[in-house]
Amino acid sequence: xxxxxxxxxxxxxxxxxxxxxxxxxxxxxxxxxxxxxxxxxxxxxxxxxxxxxxxxxxxxxxxxxxxxxxxxxxxxxxxxxxxxxxxxxxxxxxxxxxxxxxxxxxxxxxxxxxxxxxxxxxxxxxxxxxxxxxxxxxxxxxxxxxxxxxxxxxxxxxxxxxxxxxxxxxxxxxxxxxxxxxxxxxxxxxxxxxxxxxxxxxxxxxxxxxxxxxxxxxxxxxxxxxxxxxxxxxxxxxxxxxxxxxxxxxxxxxxxxxxxxxxxxxxxxxxxxxxxxxxxxxxxxxxxxxxxxxxxxxxxxxxxxxxxxxxxxxxxxxxxxxxxxxxx
Amino acid sequence: xxxxxxxxxxxxxxxxxxxxxxxxxxxxxxxxxxxxxxxxxxxxxxxxxxxxxxxxxxxxxxxxxxxxxxxxxxxxxxxxxxxxxxxxxxxxxxxxxxxxxxxxxxxxxxxxxxxxxxxxxxxxxxxxxxxxxxxxxxxxxxxxxxxxxxxxxxxxxxxxxxxxxxxxxxxxxxxxxxxxxxxxxxxxxxxxxxxxxxxxxxxxxxxxxxxxx
Numbered sequence: 001x002x003x004x005x006x007x008x009x010x011x012x013x014x015x016x017x018x019x020x021x022x023x024x025x026x027x028x029x030x031x032x033x034x035x036x037x038x039x040x041x042x043x044x045x046x047x048x049x050x051x052x053x054x055x056x057x058x059x060x061x062x063x064x065x066x067x068x069x070x071x072x073x074x075x076x077x078x079x080x081x082x083x084x085x086x087x088x089x090x091x092x093x094x095x096x097x098x099x100x101x102x103x104x105x106x107x108x109x110x111x112x113x114x115x116x117x118x119x120x121x122x123x124x125x126x127x128x129x130x131x132x133x134x135x136x137x138x139x140x141x142x143x144x145x146x147x148x149x150x151x152x153x154x155x156x157x158x159x160x161x162x163x164x165x166x167x168x169x170x171x172x173x174x175x176x177x178x179x180x181x182x183x184x185x186x187x188x189x190x191x192x193x194x195x196x197x198x199x200x201x202x203x204x205x206x207x208x209x210x211x212x213x214x215x216x217x218x219x220x221x222x223x224x225x226x227x228x229x230x231x232x233x234x235x236x237x238x239x240x241x242x243x244x245x246x247x248x249x250x251x252x253x254x255x256x257x258x259x260x261x262x263x264x265x266x267x268x269x270x271x272x273x274x275x276x277x278x279x280x281x282x283x284x285x286x287x288x289x290x291x292x293x294x295x296x297x298x299x300x301x302x303x304x305x306x307x308x309x310x311x312x313x314x315x316x317x318x319x320x321x322x323x324x325x326x327x328x
Numbered sequence: 329x330x331x332x333x334x335x336x337x338x339x340x341x342x343x344x345x346x347x348x349x350x351x352x353x354x355x356x357x358x359x360x361x362x363x364x365x366x367x368x369x370x371x372x373x374x375x376x377x378x379x380x381x382x383x384x385x386x387x388x389x390x391x392x393x394x395x396x397x398x399x400x401x402x403x404x405x406x407x408x409x410x411x412x413x414x415x416x417x418x419x420x421x422x423x424x425x426x427x428x429x430x431x432x433x434x435x436x437x438x439x440x441x442x443x444x445x446x447x448x449x450x451x452x453x454x455x456x457x458x459x460x461x462x463x464x465x466x467x468x469x470x471x472x473x474x475x476x477x478x479x480x481x482x483x484x485x486x487x488x489x490x491x492x493x494x495x496x497x498x499x500x501x502x503x504x505x506x507x508x509x510x511x512x513x514x515x516x517x518x519x520x521x522x523x524x525x526x527x528x529x530x531x532x533x534x535x536x537x538x539x540x541x
Contacts, residue, residue, distance in 0.1 A: 079368075087368030095502035098367065148500070150369060195502045266501050285498060286445060287437065292371070292430070299371040299429045 061110075064219045066137035066157050072213065073141035074310070079152035079295040081221045087294070089146065090228060090247055091195055092181065092188035099190070100228035107187050109231035109248070118178070118254035121169035128232055132218065134167070135159035139222070140215060145277045145309045147241035150300065151291040156236050157219030162210040170206065170254045178203040178259035179235060180251035196262050202246035203259035203273065204237065207318055213238055213311060217245075239311040241275045272328040276319070277309035281328050335406045343407055347414035350381040351421075371429035378422035383495060383509060385415035386458075386488050390516045397523075409465055412484070416458040419491075423455050447497035454490040457483045488513055 078084075090100035093107075112128040137157050145151045165177060183199035185191040191198045208214065215236045218225055225231040230247025237244045243263050253259070263271035270284050279289045292300040308315050319327075329337070354377050357364035366373045389411040396404045431437050441448045461483055463469070470477050492513050496506030 083368035091501070095500075097369070150372075193502075193504070195504075263501075282444075285447060287440065290434075290437070292369070294368045299432070300369060302432050302434065 061224055063222070064137055064157055064224055066139050066219070066222070069138040069140050073139070073155075074143055074153060076141070076143065076153045077296075078141055078155050078221075079293075083295050084152060084154055084220060085226050085229060088229065089148075089242065090190075090230065092190045092198075092200065092248070093228065094190045095195060101226075103189055104227035107227040107231070109225075109227055112232050112250075114233065114249060115251045116168050116253075117251065119171045119174035119256060120254045121171065122167065131164065131233065135163060135216075137218065142215070142236060142238040143309050143311075144236075144238065144242055144245075145291060145305065147243055147271070147275070147283065147288075149286060149288065149291050149305075151293050151305075152295065153293075154236075155221055156215060156217045157222065158215040158217035158236065160212050161214040161216045161235065162212065164216050165209055165252075165254075168252070168254070173256045174254035175206055176203055176255045176257065176259055177206060177209045178251075178253040178255055179246045179249050180253070181246055182248045182250045197265055199250075200246060200262045201259065202235070202244055202261050203255075204244075205258075205318075206254075208237070208315075211315060211318065213314055239276060239308040239315045241271075241277055243271065244275050274319075274324075274327045276315075276324065276328075277305060278307060278324055278328065279305040280307070281325055331403050335403065339407060340410060343410050343414070347381075347385060347411070347417075350377055350418075353377070371425070375422060375425045375430060378418050378425055379495065382415050382418035382422055383491050385411055385418060386484070386491055387509070387512055387516065389415055390484065390488060390513070394516060394519045412458075413462055413465060416455075416462040419455045419458050423452075447494050450490040450497070451494035454487045454494060457487040457490075461487070485517065489517075 086101045087097045088100055089097065093100040093103040110128065113125050114131055115125045116123050137159060139155055139157050141153060141155045143151060144154050179202050181200040183191065217234050217236045218232060220229055225234065233249045234247040235245050235249065258273055261273055264273055282288050288305055290302050291305045292302050294300045354374055357366050358370065389408055392404050392408040396402050427438060442452050461481055464473060464477065464480060473480065492506065492509045495509060496503060499506055
């Protein structure tokens with residue numbers, strides 16, 4: 001498995017170098033629970049796995065190995081797998097909530113590679129296996145709040161985005177990180193209509209990206225991500241509206257300036273760069289004070305939306321001194 | 329069969345069936361008939377289906393007059409009231425679904441929505457207009473209101489414009505379907521303007537002709 005690609009990525013740095021100590025300790029606990037054998041490599045995905053043939057579906061891969069992270073999981077009841085995988089926005093496959101599942105079944109999520117560019121020492125193109133190799137997968141049950149005022153609770157599988165970004169050694173000029181979705185109208189029928197300015201792009205400030213809650217996701221409900229949920233690699237930023245959690249990522253670029261993001265370009269007065277969940281700042285056309293939690297009761301119970309989607313204790317500090325009405 | 333009988337026994341029942349089919353489709357899926365379901369967000373599905381059915385029927389109602397003239401089938405007029413009433417019926421269901429399923433009787437939020445969210449405000453106005461038309465749709469109301477009835481029932485034009493606008497205004501980015509509705513509505517209203525202009529020029533032309541008063 002040692003190839004030129006592999007050598008371009010530095011060996012995994014110690015998590016203690018990049019993670020707050022409390023978080024670090026928690027992760028150590030999770031890893032310890034896995035046992036020595038798991039640490040020996042069996043728990044690392046992508047190892048000992050023969051290359052997947054083109055068109056290989058997630059179902060043909062060995063199931064992911066992971067450990068549950070209690071520290072970062074809500075106790076709320078997860079939304080059913082059926083709802084999570086049959087009702088979502090993924091405009092690359094159509095604008096109806098049922099379109100992604102209907103139109104993404106033949107999407108080829110493997111083989112996959114990610115280009116790393118911009119203000120970082122380690123740049124280039126990396127296979128999905130190279131990206132995943134050093135990371136232990138965690139299951140984290142996160143609240144997911146769509147800007148359309150519905151919400152779900154989802155058990156994602158992934159690893160901290162910050163752990164991945166550190167491997168590319170961002171330079172001191174890297175103040176933001178930009179993510180880009182695959183552009184392939186042949187496979188993504190939604191891209192044949194100019195509904196958004198394709199390819200879809202999103203971004204985070206570096207401190208947001210390095211926050212332990214920001215998750216690079218490869219699976220859901222103990223399985224590899226289904227195509228309609230952003231296979232094979234997507235972001236989940238649980239304190240922001242869902243559209244920030246970009247799917248099917250093919251490019252990561254470190255930038256000095258705030259990157260342009262798709263929804264912000266589409267409607268700058270309605271969707272800001274930050275897009276933090278905030279019940280006090282309404283969407284110009286609808287209220288954000290409440291949300292309907294799908295899957296709870298036949299018609300989805302209405303509940304109050306919480307600042308930063310309930311993660312204020314963890315992330316509010318990132319925005320100290322910022323006017324959240326202006327930087328919505 | 330006379331024309332009267334054909335309408336009573338065949339065409340009107342067909343309008344009933346056609347207008348209630350979307351509702352039957354919702355109910356069937358709601359109760360899981362044949363393994364169907366309303367998806368992860370039944371409230372949204374019901375709200376959207378009722379709203380779109382109301383718009384479809386509203387446009388059909390507005391298509392009656394052009395069709396009568398183009399197809400030379402004046403008897404189609406007999407279906408117009410029924411279509412209009414079903415449009416109102418689905419607009420009401422849409423409104424009820426919004427208050428009951430979406431807002432779940434959050435009355436303060438309803439007030440805030442109507443006052444602060446323009447797309448909801450105009451949706452409300454459209455339903456109110458349709459309610460006024462439905463309430464005065466009887467033969468008796470027609471006789472009692474006389475000439476004013478016609479003027480009142482021109483209210484269907486702003487109701488349809490507001491309805492389509494209401495639909496387009498809440499879309500996040502994909503305006504294609506609302507634009508199709510807007511295009512059809514523009515055709516239906518444009519046809520009327522064109523006819524009216526044609527009628528005006530022909531009458532003004534003939535009024536200047538000698539020998540006519």
